[in-house]
Amino acid sequence: DKPAAAVVRERPAAPAVLQVTHGSRIVDPTTGLTKLDVVRYYASVAAWVLPHLRGRPAYIKRAPLGIAEPMVFQQHPEGLKGLHGTDPALWPGHDPAIAFARAEDLVAAAQLGMIELHTWNSTDRAIDRPDRLVFDLDPGEGVAWPQMQEAALLMRTLLQELGLQSWLKTTGGKGLHLFVPVAPEFGYEAAKDFSEAVVQHMARTIPQRFVAKSGPRNRVGRIFIDYLRNGWVQSTAEAYSARARPGLGVSMPVRWDDLPALTGGAHWTLVDAPAHLASRKADPWEAYWRTPQSLAGAMRALGFRP
Ligand code: ATP
Ligand code: MN
Ligand code: MN
Numbered sequence: 001d002k003p004a005a006a007v008v009r010e011r012p013a014a015p016a017v018l019q020v021t022h023g024s025r026i027v028d029p030t031t032g033l034t035k036l037d038v039v040r041y042y043a044s045v046a047a048w049v050l051p052h053l054r055g056r057p058a059y060i061k062r063a064p065l066g067i068a069e070p071m072v073f074q075q076h077p078e079g080l081k082g083l084h085g086t087d088p089a090l091w092p093g094h095d096p097a098i099a100f101a102r103a104e105d106l107v108a109a110a111q112l113g114m115i116e117l118h119t120w121n122s123t124d125r126a127i128d129r130p131d132r133l134v135f136d137l138d139p140g141e142g143v144a145w146p147q148m149q150e151a152a153l154l155m156r157t158l159l160q161e162l163g164l165q166s167w168l169k170t171t172g173g174k175g176l177h178l179f180v181p182v183a184p185e186f187g188y189e190a191a192k193d194f195s196e197a198v199v200q201h202m203a204r205t206i207p208q209r210f211v212a213k214s215g216p217r218n219r220v221g222r223i224f225i226d227y228l229r230n231g232w233v234q235s236t237a238e239a240y241s242a243r244a245r246p247g248l249g250v251s252m253p254v255r256w257d258d259l260p261a262l263t264g265g266a267h268w269t270l271v272d273a274p275a276h277l278a279s280r281k282a283d284p285w286e287a288y289w290r291t292p293q294s295l296a297g298a299m300r301a302l303g304f305r306p
Contacts, residue, residue, distance in 0.1 A: 018107045027066045027115065030246040033270060039110040041242060041250075044274045046103035049240040051289070055123035057086045057097030059235050060109055061116035067244045071115075074098070082108030090127045115244040118235035121191070122184065129184035130191045131292065134236045135159075135166070135199070136226035137175045140211070140219030145264055151209060151223045152176050152259060158202055162298035167288045168256055169239055171265045172249035177236065183292040188232040190306035194295060195227035197304045239285070242270050252276070255284040 023036030042049075063071045076095040077083035084105065085096030097120070100106060109117075121130035137151055152168060155178055159166045166178040186194075196212070202225060203212040211219045214226065229236045243249045249266025250273045268276055299306060 018104060018111070020107075020111055025066065027063060028246060028248050029066065029068050031248065031269075031271070033248055035110070035113070037270060038115060038242060038248075039107055041270045041274065042106040042110045042114075043103060045240045045277065046106050048277060048283075049106070049117070049238065050100070050103065052239050053100040053117075053119065055125060056100075057090070057120040057122075057127075058100055058238070059118040060098060060112075060114040061118070061244050062113040063115050063244050064113040067115065067246070067248075071244055080109075080112050083112070087124060090124055115242050115248070117238045117241040119238045120233070120235055121230060122188075126184035128187055128232075130186070130188060130230065131182060131184045133180040133182060133191060133195050133295075134229040135178040135180070135195065136171075136229050136236065137177070138219070138224040138226050139174055140216065140222050140224065142221045143223055147209070148176060148223065148265075149259055149262065151225075152178065154206065154209070155202065155225065156256065158198065158205075159298075162198070162301045164293055164295075164298050165287075165291055167253065167285050168259060169251050169253040170249070170262065170267050171237060172241060172243035172251040172268075173237075173245060173265050175265045177251070179239075179288070181288050181291050181293060182295050186295055186306060188230070191295070192227065192230040192232075194299055194302070194304050194306065195230045197302055199225040199227045201302060240273075253283075253285045258284070 020036055020039050023034060025035045027033050027035055027038055059073060059075045061071055061073050075097055077085045077098050084099045086099045088096050121132050123131060135155055137148060139148055156166050164180050166180045169177050171177055199212045203210040209222060211222045211224050214224055228234060237251050239251055239253045241251045247266055248270040250268050250270055252268045
């Protein structure tokens with residue numbers, strides 16, 4: 001089919017036009033959404049997602065033949081036309097991860113079949129020290145959505161008691177993610193061990209709702225708070241990432257006030273996310289960027305020694 005054009009608008013740079021091949025290829029058979037829809041989606045959210053990607057190693061999940069066919073989780077840019085790698089000096093002896101600096105990079109990745117965008121918890125400013133913690137709320141079998149909403153609030157409250165503000169996003173899949181921006185003071189091991197201790201505290205306090213152990217059998221009827229995202233070279237679906245699942249949900253940052261009205265982890269999809277973003281009066285995560293919190297006090301409050 002004919003190459004289609006995608007117009008990329010980036011604040012404040014001038015629009016660029018990029019060629020898309022196989023734009024009419026159906027990516028999601030359940031909705032008929034096409035590769036061009038995905039490319040246009042990433043072009044349209046570029047200004048929202050790029051601040052999250054700056055200097056941050058990324059992985060992508062590609063669906064070259066659509067999400068009903070085998071997909072690839074790609075950690076390196078080698079062999080992927082138009083994609084750039086992170087500075088090799090960041091992780092000596094290892095192939096670089098993927099680097100996104102401009103809207104064109106997102107479009108180039110979507111042109112290569114990218115559906116999902118995953119990132120590390122640290123950036124090139126301090127690659128071995130996380131600048132955020134991620135708590136990934138994973139519902140076990142039989143957990144109803146209202147329990148997920150309640151769980152997110154309980155988790156927010158515990159973090160507040162430890163002196164930590166958290167920010168909420170849908171995952172675009174089944175659950176919710178809480179992000180905690182932190183000053184890059186501690187290494188990955190301390191960050192992961194601390195987040196594990198937080199989750200264990202939660203599971204001990206409300207065992208009928210939470211588990212701190214992964215594995216589907218451990219969590220029937222309960223919610224696993226996945227702290228394993230906080231380990232070295234682990235990744236998490238980034239804000240605004242589309243998800244390679246039927247319906248193409250997207251991971252959407254929201255205000256805590258929005259939580260009661262959410263209908264699920266895929267409340268927004270590739271189809272309605274751009275209109276939602278256009279209607280936003282402010283960035284619900286605006287203060288996220290201005291809140292690099294110290295973990296030291298939270299560690300003390302929990303009785304955790306790094
Ligand atoms: P949900 O709300 O449905 O749980 P999620 O994004 O929290 O969505 P998953 O899609 O199960 O959860 O992904 C778990 C994590 O594992 C992701 O954060 C991702 O970065 C990572 N991951 C996913 N696929 C792979 C893979 N093939 N190899 C390595 N890591 C992966
Ligand atoms: Mn999850
Ligand atoms: Mn998980």
